[in-house]
Amino acid sequence: xxMNLLFGLPDERPGGLVLTIIYALGSGGIGLAxxxxxxxIGVLWKRASLALQGATAxxxxxPLLLLVFLTAHLAGLTTGSAGLLALSLYSFAHVGEILRSFxxxxxAHLADQAxxxxxxxxxxxxxxxxxxxxxxxxxxxxxxWISLLKxxxxxxxxxxxxxxxxxxxxxxxxxxxxxxxxxxALAATLYLVTTFALIQMLRLVERRMMYK
Amino acid sequence: MxxxxxxxxxxxxxxxxxxxxxxxxxxxxxxxxxxxxxxxxHLLARTGxxxxxxxxxxxxxIVAGMGMLRISNIPELxxxxxxxxxxxxxxxxxIVLALAFGSAGxxxxxxxxxxxxxxxxxxxxxxVLGLSRLGRMALLVRECAxxxxxxxxxxxxxxxxxxxxxxxFPVTDLFGFVQGQSSxxxxxxxxxxxxxxIYVALSxxxxxxxxxLEIIYARPVPGRxxxxxxxxx
Numbered sequence: 001x002x003m004n005l006l007f008g009l010p011d012e013r014p015g016g017l018v019l020t021i022i023y024a025l026g027s028g029g030i031g032l033a034x035x036x037x038x039x040x041i042g043v044l045w046k047r048a049s050l051a052l053q054g055a056t057a058x059x060x061x062x063p064l065l066l067l068v069f070l071t072a073h074l075a076g077l078t079t080g081s082a083g084l085l086a087l088s089l090y091s092f093a094h095v096g097e098i099l100r101s102f103x104x105x106x107x108a109h110l111a112d113q114a115x116x117x118x119x120x121x122x123x124x125x126x127x128x129x130x131x132x133x134x135x136x137x138x139x140x141x142x143x144x145w146i147s148l149l150k151x152x153x154x155x156x157x158x159x160x161x162x163x164x165x166x167x168x169x170x171x172x173x174x175x176x177x178x179x180x181x182x183x184x185a186l187a188a189t190l191y192l193v194t195t196f197a198l199i200q201m202l203r204l205v206e207r208r209m210m211y212k
Numbered sequence: 213m214x215x216x217x218x219x220x221x222x223x224x225x226x227x228x229x230x231x232x233x234x235x236x237x238x239x240x241x242x243x244x245x246x247x248x249x250x251x252x253x254h255l256l257a258r259t260g261x262x263x264x265x266x267x268x269x270x271x272x273x274i275v276a277g278m279g280m281l282r283i284s285n286i287p288e289l290x291x292x293x294x295x296x297x298x299x300x301x302x303x304x305x306x307i308v309l310a311l312a313f314g315s316a317g318x319x320x321x322x323x324x325x326x327x328x329x330x331x332x333x334x335x336x337x338x339x340v341l342g343l344s345r346l347g348r349m350a351l352l353v354r355e356c357a358x359x360x361x362x363x364x365x366x367x368x369x370x371x372x373x374x375x376x377x378x379x380x381f382p383v384t385d386l387f388g389f390v391q392g393q394s395s396x397x398x399x400x401x402x403x404x405x406x407x408x409x410i411y412v413a414l415s416x417x418x419x420x421x422x423x424x425l426e427i428i429y430a431r432p433v434p435g436r437x438x439x440x441x442x443x444x445x
């Protein structure tokens with residue numbers, strides 16, 4: 001049972017906790033990349049910013065389950081890619097707004113110093129502004145990523161083999177009829193341990209970023 | 213179809229209202245327990261906070277739903293959730309409890325953080341005012357509201373989105389309506405759009421209500437108060 005929760009059901013591997021982590025990392029990474037692009041566009045072009053802010057606000061107002069349901073019905077997408085797309089969009093809508101507000105708060109004197117030294121604007125953006133934004137927004141992004149790890153559970157409506165789906169499938173089998181509570185207690189413990197490990201890792205990265 | 217839609221909205225609203233009310237009560241208990249000097253109470257409260265924050269709501273809802281489905285002797289529970297058949301009302305109650313439990317830890321952290329912003333001197337002032345325990349509590353809530361409301365509002369919007377998990381069981385709600393109508397009519401995107409618009413509107417209403425409360429409970433700014441006095445004089 002533990003192996004199934006960790007690695008997925010025998011005919012659907014990788015699954016379980018491993019797939020949950022893969023999906024959280026993948027969608028978190030895509031969300032961060034899209035968020036950085038959105039924040040940069042938002043800060044550089046104010047007119048585009050308003051329309052983009054409206055779109056992301058709309059995305060944030062829609063439940064993740066509904067987003068998953070929507071992407072699952074998009075033509076040409078497999079269940080796995082639909083899940084990844086929904087989680088990435090969800091992550092982008094939240095992280096993008098965090099990054100936009102931090103990028104807009106970049107101190108003017110740092111921008112002036114870069115101009116005086118004569119750094120090319122693109123390099124200034126990539127080497128100074130974005131690292132500064134990531135450093136200060138890290139705590140807020142970390143909170144979102146921790147939430148994202150747990151939000152992968154929404155993929156249960158696709159019947160996709162991540163941890164919640166595997167726990168549900170195992171709990172519903174006749175063999176585990178009397179032990180369904182144990183199955184879910186184990187799944188909850190795995191989520192708790194993974195969340196705790198992720199919190200510690202993100203704190204470590206935050207500390208290193210601040211010492212630099 | 214229109215009746216079903218209204219029933220779905222009503223189902224979501226009732227689930228949200230009842231579970232939010234319970235979550236606030238649980239959150240207050242957990243926050244009070246976290247501040248307790250009694251070691252066992254403190255430990256129990258912290259465990260509760262960490263479990264509710266570390267375990268996904270999806271898991272909590274599935275556990276509650278499956279648990280309720282397996283209970284054979286169910287006591288008669290009040291019929292509260294519109295659209296959900298009387299035979300499944302207990303499942304709806306279970307899901308509401310799970311949703312409340314899922315948000316309680318987050319709310320407890322918000323309440324504790326808001327209380328800590330008051331500082332030791334302000335808390336001591338409240339004690340020496342000679343108010344009753346209830347009066348002190350009311351004053352504390354009033355003082356903390358300005359800090360606690362914005363994150364509480366954000367959590368309540370997230371909580372509204374979590375009510376969609378009720379559709380995993382035979383409980384009537386908006387997401388269940390969208391899923392059901394999409395499957396039966398094949399007009400998938402039309403119903404998804406309707407669902408999106410209603411959820412966004414409901415989220416907006418929650419945000420507006422929170423903003424209104426923020427304005428009502430805003431802490432007075434000394435500079436502004438002085439200016440007003442000068443204007444009158």
